[in-house]
Amino acid sequence: SAVISQKPSRDICQRGTSLTIQCQVDSQVTMMFWYRQQPGQSLTLIATANQGSEATYESGFVIDKFPISRPNLTFSTLTVSNMSPEDSSIYLCSVIAANGELFFGEGSRLTVL
Amino acid sequence: KQEVTQIPAALSVPEGENLVLNCSFTDSAIYNLQWFRQDPGKGLTSLLLIQSSQREQTSGRLNASLDKSSGRSTLYIAASQPGDSATYLCAVRPQEGQNFVFGPGTRLSVLP
Numbered sequence: 001s002a003v004i005s006q007k008p009s010r011d012i013c014q015r016g017t018s019l020t021i022q023c024q025v026d027s028q029v030t031m032m033f034w035y036r037q038q039p040g041q042s043l044t045l046i047a048t049a050n051q052g053s054e055a056t057y058e059s060g061f062v063i064d065k066f067p068i069s070r071p072n073l074t075f076s077t078l079t080v081s082n083m084s085p086e087d088s089s090i091y092l093c094s095v096i097a098a099n100g101e102l103f104f105g106e107g108s109r110l111t112v113l
Numbered sequence: 114k115q116e117v118t119q120i121p122a123a124l125s126v127p128e129g130e131n132l133v134l135n136c137s138f139t140d141s142a143i144y145n146l147q148w149f150r151q152d153p154g155k156g157l158t159s160l161l162l163i164q165s166s167q168r169e170q171t172s173g174r175l176n177a178s179l180d181k182s183s184g185r186s187t188l189y190i191a192a193s194q195p196g197d198s199a200t201y202l203c204a205v206r207p208q209e210g211q212n213f214v215f216g217p218g219t220r221l222s223v224l225p
């Protein structure tokens with residue numbers, strides 16, 4: 001299994017500001033992902049965080065809006081830039097363990113005023 | 114492109130009932146399938162992982178089955194309890210190295 005810690009667990013931000021979410025895993029993992037879950041919706045994959053190279057973004061998500069860092073195999077950050085109320089969501093970090101099982105952090109609930 | 118659906122969207126049952134949640138996927142060629150539980154405002158908790166070569170997995174009161182040929186998986190919850198109330202999501206991984214595709218979830222309410 002994998003234990004994932006996310007910070008902050010929640011935050012309230014002003015429009016136009018940026019917030020960085022941290023994700024720490026208790027073991028080295030190859031595959032790490034960032035998801036968004038808007039209110040009442042299922043999960044949408046934002047990007048795959050690649051260690052040592054640029055993240056791979058899904059359709060509809062761009063690096064300028066959601067810059068991602070992955071300096072090593074246990075840590076990643078997601079920044080939500082120039083926030084608007086439409087960015088209010090739960091942001092989730094996840095990893096795939098060696099047996100192929102997907103694990104999630106507790107999520108970061110973001111409210112943009 | 115793999116698509117995952119779940120029915121029903123919501124389910125309400127009295128405590129003690131056995132229940133079945135359904136997950137369907139459009140492409141039978143999958144690497145594995147996983148069931149999750151999500152409490153409101155929280156992250157997802159892994160319940161059961163079924164590899165492509167397996168037919169079912171069990172954990173406590175939970176049993177998940179996989180029928181690739183028909184593109185279906187079921188999650189059976191025995192003797193339901195109010196603490197089982199949550200949203201249950203099914204996710205399919207098409208191939209190793211690919212990302213999981215999530216269903217919309219089933220919101221379960223178990224009434225005391």
